[in-house]
Amino acid sequence: MKNKILVKRDTTYIEFLRIIAILLVIFNHTGDKGFFLFSISTNSIFYWFYLFISISCKIAVPLFFMISGALLIKKDESIKTLFKKRIIKFIIIILIFSFIQYIYYSVIKNQFAFSVSDFLVKTYSLSMATSYWYLYSYLGLLLMLPFIRKMAKNMTENEYIYLAVMQIVFVGLLPILQYIFVKGNYTLNSSFSAPIIICSNVFYFTIGHYFENVFEQKNYTKRMTLLVSIVSFACILISCLMTNYRAIITGEFSEGTSQAFHMCLIAVPTFATFFLVKYMFQKISTSYIINKIIITVGSCTFGIMLFENIFRENQVFIFHILNPYIGSLLSCMIWVFSIFLSALLLTLILKRVPFIKKLL
Numbered sequence: 001m002k003n004k005i006l007v008k009r010d011t012t013y014i015e016f017l018r019i020i021a022i023l024l025v026i027f028n029h030t031g032d033k034g035f036f037l038f039s040i041s042t043n044s045i046f047y048w049f050y051l052f053i054s055i056s057c058k059i060a061v062p063l064f065f066m067i068s069g070a071l072l073i074k075k076d077e078s079i080k081t082l083f084k085k086r087i088i089k090f091i092i093i094i095l096i097f098s099f100i101q102y103i104y105y106s107v108i109k110n111q112f113a114f115s116v117s118d119f120l121v122k123t124y125s126l127s128m129a130t131s132y133w134y135l136y137s138y139l140g141l142l143l144m145l146p147f148i149r150k151m152a153k154n155m156t157e158n159e160y161i162y163l164a165v166m167q168i169v170f171v172g173l174l175p176i177l178q179y180i181f182v183k184g185n186y187t188l189n190s191s192f193s194a195p196i197i198i199c200s201n202v203f204y205f206t207i208g209h210y211f212e213n214v215f216e217q218k219n220y221t222k223r224m225t226l227l228v229s230i231v232s233f234a235c236i237l238i239s240c241l242m243t244n245y246r247a248i249i250t251g252e253f254s255e256g257t258s259q260a261f262h263m264c265l266i267a268v269p270t271f272a273t274f275f276l277v278k279y280m281f282q283k284i285s286t287s288y289i290i291n292k293i294i295i296t297v298g299s300c301t302f303g304i305m306l307f308e309n310i311f312r313e314n315q316v317f318i319f320h321i322l323n324p325y326i327g328s329l330l331s332c333m334i335w336v337f338s339i340f341l342s343a344l345l346l347t348l349i350l351k352r353v354p355f356i357k358k359l360l
Contacts, residue, residue, distance in 0.1 A: 012291050013281035014067055015298025017274065021067075022301040024060035026308050026336045029130050031255065033319050034332030039253040048240065050329065055239045058262050061134060062204045062270040068138070069208030072145065073152045082145060090139050093359050094123065094132075097306050101128035104310055129309045137201055148202060152209045160210045164267070167203050170196045172235075172265040176242055179260075183249060204270070211274050220279045232272035235265035296348075303347030303360040304340060311342045 032040050035057060038050035099119060106114040127133045170193055178187055242261040247253050315338050322331035350356045
């Protein structure tokens with residue numbers, strides 16, 4: 001029994017990627033306690049380490065989009081089935097969980113007065129929680145899915161490479177060069193670059209399909225693994241250098257302005273993580289129990305995302321208690337893990353509720 005595999009390994013690696021991504025999403029919301037710790041540690045010997053971690057965690061959402069593309073694009077569904085099975089379900093998810101968030105902030109936190117009309121306006125035009133922008137973006141992708149499927153399934157290997165090169169050049173290299181030479185005072189005409197930049201989510205969605213269903217298994221080699229690791233490290237390092245350079249030039253270290261180069265080259269580390277985890281699960285045998293744990297936890301990551309902000313706000317005391325004794329980063333890591341476990345437990349409980357189970 002101990003050597004029995006629960007499901008095909010590719011499914012297990014997908015769930016493991018989900019776990020990595022949700023932990024990074026939570027960390028990304030920790031502000032100067034973790035994610036933005038580098039900004040208040042400019043004189044610390046750990047400054048570059050904190051900055052490296054901050055940029056690295058930005059692979060989280062692109063990973064989620066890649067996973068979705070890997071699983072959804074290959075399916076054959078009619079538009080009617082797509083609406084019935086996915087789009088309507090996702091609209092219901094947005095309404096129900098936005099209402100839960102609205103109750104939390106209006107009734108429990110007393111940040112504003114409860115009003116049905118206000119709830120509808122906020123749900124229509126805003127995101128009720130930090131990470132809920134993802135729900136709206138994902139819903140948009142679902143609406144575009146029939147067209148994305150047609151495109152992705154008919155693309156050649158060279159066309160996928162061309163797509164990746166365009167993303168790296170226009171989202172990554174060009175903004176970096178513009179800032180190095182003219183400090184961003186002159187940028188490429190937005191009417192030209194906007195279609196490429198705006199479609200970033202579609203890009204990751206499509207590339208996920210490529211790595212899972214088009215890229216040949218024989219290419220997942222030790223040599224390729226080493227190569228993507230080195231290139232990935234270099235891309236994060238370049239983003240670190242550019243973030244530091246911009247801070248020196250502008251003298252600004254606010255969370256809003258200092259992330260100008262966080263996402264520029266993040267496509268490469270995202271590819272690398274997807275590649276490395278898939279390679280690892282091809283080469284390393286895992287037991288039935290380990291697979292079962294990974295699959296169970298991975299299946300709860302959507303629920304964790306829906307509730308992480310509530311647990312994050314109410315468990316911040318963990319960070320404040322530990323910080324004087326073990327430092328900010330380690331305290332933040334424990335806080336993140338506590339949020340993760342709490343939201344995981346709640347999701348596991350809710351998955352036992354018949355209607356809610358279908359949503360999570």
